Amino acid sequence: MMGEEPASYTRETEMSSDAGSDEELPAPMEEGSRNGSIRKGCDPCCQTQRSKLQHRRARINQQINKEMRMRAGAENLFRATTNNKVKETVALELSFVNSNLQLLKEELEELNSNMEVYQTESESINVPMIPLGLKETKDVDLTVPLKDFICEHYGEDGSLFEKEIKEFMELRQAMRTPSRNQAGLELLVEYYNQLYYLDQRFFPPHRNLGVHFHWYDSLTGVPSCQRALAFEKGSVLFNVAALYTQIGARQDRSATAGIDRAIDAFQRAAGAFHYLKENFSNAPSLDMSGPSLCMLVRLMIAQVQECVFERVTLTTQDTHFTSQLQVAQEAARVSDVYSLVLQTMTQPMVKDYVPFSWASMVQVKAEHFRALSHYYAAVALCNHTQSVQDEDCDEETEKFFLQFHVTTPAKPTLSQVLREPEERRKLGKAHLRRAVIRHEEAMRVHSMCKILRKMDILQEVLSFTHKRSLDKYSEMDQEDDFDETAEAPEIHSQSHQKPDIITPNFFMVSVTDIFQRLGPLSVFCARARWGPVRVVCLQRGEGCLGLTLRGDSPVLVAGVVPGGCAEEAGLREGDYIVAVDGEDCKWAKHGEVVHLLKSGGDRGVELSVITLHTHDAQVERRSAMLSPSGDKENARQRSMGGAKGQSSASLLNWNRKKNRDGGGVTKRLGSTFSLPFGNLRDSESMY
Numbered sequence: 001m002m003g004e005e006p007a008s009y010t011r012e013t014e015m016s017s018d019a020g021s022d023e024e025l026p027a028p029m030e031e032g033s034r035n036g037s038i039r040k041g042c043d044p045c046c047q048t049q050r051s052k053l054q055h056r057r058a059r060i061n062q063q064i065n066k067e068m069r070m071r072a073g074a075e076n077l078f079r080a081t082t083n084n085k086v087k088e089t090v091a092l093e094l095s096f097v098n099s100n101l102q103l104l105k106e107e108l109e110e111l112n113s114n115m116e117v118y119q120t121e122s123e124s125i126n127v128p129m130i131p132l133g134l135k136e137t138k139d140v141d142l143t144v145p146l147k148d149f150i151c152e153h154y155g156e157d158g159s160l161f162e163k164e165i166k167e168f169m170e171l172r173q174a175m176r177t178p179s180r181n182q183a184g185l186e187l188l189v190e191y192y193n194q195l196y197y198l199d200q201r202f203f204p205p206h207r208n209l210g211v212h213f214h215w216y217d218s219l220t221g222v223p224s225c226q227r228a229l230a231f232e233k234g235s236v237l238f239n240v241a242a243l244y245t246q247i248g249a250r251q252d253r254s255a256t257a258g259i260d261r262a263i264d265a266f267q268r269a270a271g272a273f274h275y276l277k278e279n280f281s282n283a284p285s286l287d288m289s290g291p292s293l294c295m296l297v298r299l300m301i302a303q304v305q306e307c308v309f310e311r312v313t314l315t316t317q318d319t320h321f322t323s324q325l326q327v328a329q330e331a332a333r334v335s336d337v338y339s340l341v342l343q344t345m346t347q348p349m350v351k352d353y354v355p356f357s358w359a360s361m362v363q364v365k366a367e368h369f370r371a372l373s374h375y376y377a378a379v380a381l382c383n384h385t386q387s388v389q390d391e392d393c394d395e396e397t398e399k400f401f402l403q404f405h406v407t408t409p410a411k412p413t414l415s416q417v418l419r420e421p422e423e424r425r426k427l428g429k430a431h432l433r434r435a436v437i438r439h440e441e442a443m444r445v446h447s448m449c450k451i452l453r454k455m456d457i458l459q460e461v462l463s464f465t466h467k468r469s470l471d472k473y474s475e476m477d478q479e480d481d482f483d484e485t486a487e488a489p490e491i492h493s494q495s496h497q498k499p500d501i502i503t504p505n506f507f508m509v510s511v512t513d514i515f516q517r518l519g520p521l522s523v524f525c526a527r528a529r530w531g532p533v534r535v536v537c538l539q540r541g542e543g544c545l546g547l548t549l550r551g552d553s554p555v556l557v558a559g560v561v562p563g564g565c566a567e568e569a570g571l572r573e574g575d576y577i578v579a580v581d582g583e584d585c586k587w588a589k590h591g592e593v594v595h596l597l598k599s600g601g602d603r604g605v606e607l608s609v610i611t612l613h614t615h616d617a618q619v620e621r622r623s624a625m626l627s628p629s630g631d632k633e634n635a636r637q638r639s640m641g642g643a644k645g646q647s648s649a650s651l652l653n654w655n656r657k658k659n660r661d662g663g664g665v666t667k668r669l670g671s672t673f674s675l676p677f678g679n680l681r682d683s684e685s686m687y
Contacts, residue, residue, distance in 0.1 A: 555588065
């Protein structure tokens with residue numbers, strides 16, 4: 001889940017890289033590597049078709065950003081001035097700026113509609129899929145803010161963490177250009193998981209780091225800027241989904257293996273969009289708004305259903321009557337889901353946002369697959385005119401045919417249709433007539449969109465299926481048939497495979513906190529507050545130190561003997577030991593700290609300790625509710641993080657309760673503190 005700490009994982013079966021991909025694959029990440037991530041993005045200078053497209057998108061995004069700044073300045077001047085001549089000049093300038101913005105948005109829409117770049121290079125003829133381009137982002141320099149926060153909050157020299165900061169910045173730079181394969185997905189997920197640690201380490205709930213994250217809208221190129229880390233995480237998750245759409249569109253769907261990979265990719269894209277919709281709110285950009293994400297989820301589900309239909313037609317080799325009817329129902333199902341997508345695209349919040357070519361493509365597909373459903377129904381009826389005999393029409397076939405249509409005609413009955421060849425021919429001819437009409441409507445919608453007219457493969461598919469239906473209709477049309485062609489009833493849509501929405505698996509990539517040298521996240525996090533590091537010189541007196549230790553990483557001083565050596569040295573109950581004789585112990589296990597304390601001998605030991613004041617749990621909850629961004633993601637992660645790292649207050653209350661009940665450590669073990677360590681639990685030691 002989005003709020004859980006990334007952990008080790010079992011690598012899933014990797015999606016094969018794109019066949020014929022024009023991108024160089026980055027080297028796989030070595031398991032357990034802590035010398036920095038070696039994942040790399042695509043070479044920005046590599047002039048592949050997709051990289052050229054992304055470069056043009058980035059350039060247009062920058063130009064749109066520039067024009068919008070000019071428009072904002074001109075509008076402010078127009079409102080502020082009282083000089084009519086200045087107002088006229090500014091109004092004229094605004095008209096030029098708005099014209100430029102419109103031209104840039106149209107150019108970006110054309111790039112977003114350039115579906116052929118993302119399609120497979122196979123020679124097979126398939127209807128193109130609709131992929132999404134990646135969101136672009138600007139460089140963010142976190143060096144100074146992170147160094148300042150490390151110095152201010154953690155009390156350490158920020159310059160000592162330059163290596164970690166550089167590693168994180170390189171990872172962010174790499175994820176801006178992910179390769180279009182499994183390695184690119186893992187790169188994005190790795191960065192996404194690292195953002196969890198960054199949030200816990202450097203983003204307290206009651207203040208911001210002063211870092212602005214700039215991202216451009218995927219479809220309009222309009223820039224958005226927020227200081228909330230949830231905006232960065234949501235944008236990365238959007239790119240994960242967009243990359244899945246590109247991988248799905250890239251697959252060769254002329255074979256079942258490619259179709260299955262496309263289905264998996266589109267289902268995962270739908271899951272990422274759905275997860276983004278459910279866990280992020282008040283998005284600053286339209287592409288991550290609720291209505292847009294709902295439309296994208298439905299679009300991905302429709303493309304999954306289209307792939308299911310292609311697999312059915314590929315695997316259905318027999319020409320049995322019921323088999324052909326099942327293919328017709330699959331096509332009708334694809335048409336229904338695309339009609340639902342088109343309905344979503346015409347909603348007020350989405351209508352002016354979605355590219356016209358997308359809406360046209362969806363409408364073309366809805367008409368195209370409705371035509372195919374009637375065509376396969378006609379094939380089932382007409383091709384079996386002579387072969388289906390009375391004895392072959394068993395009860396199962398008749399029952400299936402009775403449920404095939406949405407409405408059942410009164411005359412002739414469907415039982416008569418099954419048994420009389422002439423009635424089957426007439427009904428098949430009626431279905432062919434509707435198929436031809438639907439094909440012509442699909443071609444009409446296609447001709448109205450300039451961008452779709454440039455897609456040769458789509459034109460080829462529509463022309464081929466239209467001609468096939470016309471030829472079949474001409475074959476069925478008899479010269480002596482003077483009866484008016486009946487109206488074929490609609491076909492009941494049905495599918496043997498329901499698309500799944502696969503939730504993103506954030507554990508697909510094992511990551512290690514880049515800033516783990518700061519200490520365990522349960523204590524050394526942005527929400528925790530503690531006093532400055534205190535150095536305590538502890539001398540052993542009469543064979544004991546007078547303190548009780550508990551826990552690991554870091555070890556907690558759970559109890560201090562009144563009047564003992566530890567109390568005299570300044571140790572307090574609830575202190576955390578961060579160093580012993582200058583050796584860092586933030587990640588040390590209980591036994592390691594015990595060994596260091598014992599090795600001090602009579603000369604004593606020098607302890608560096610901190611006192612944890614609070615985790616600000618109430619402040620976190622209040623901040624999450626009042627946050628202007630309203631991001632559920634950060635609130636969830638902080639609540640999860642709070643559950644993982646208990647505060648010292650809870651530990652102190654536990655110890656005091658033991659003492660109040662008369663069953664404390666001192667009474668239970670006697671009044672002396674010279675008992676051997678073997679009599680104590682492994683997680684608690686007394687000196």
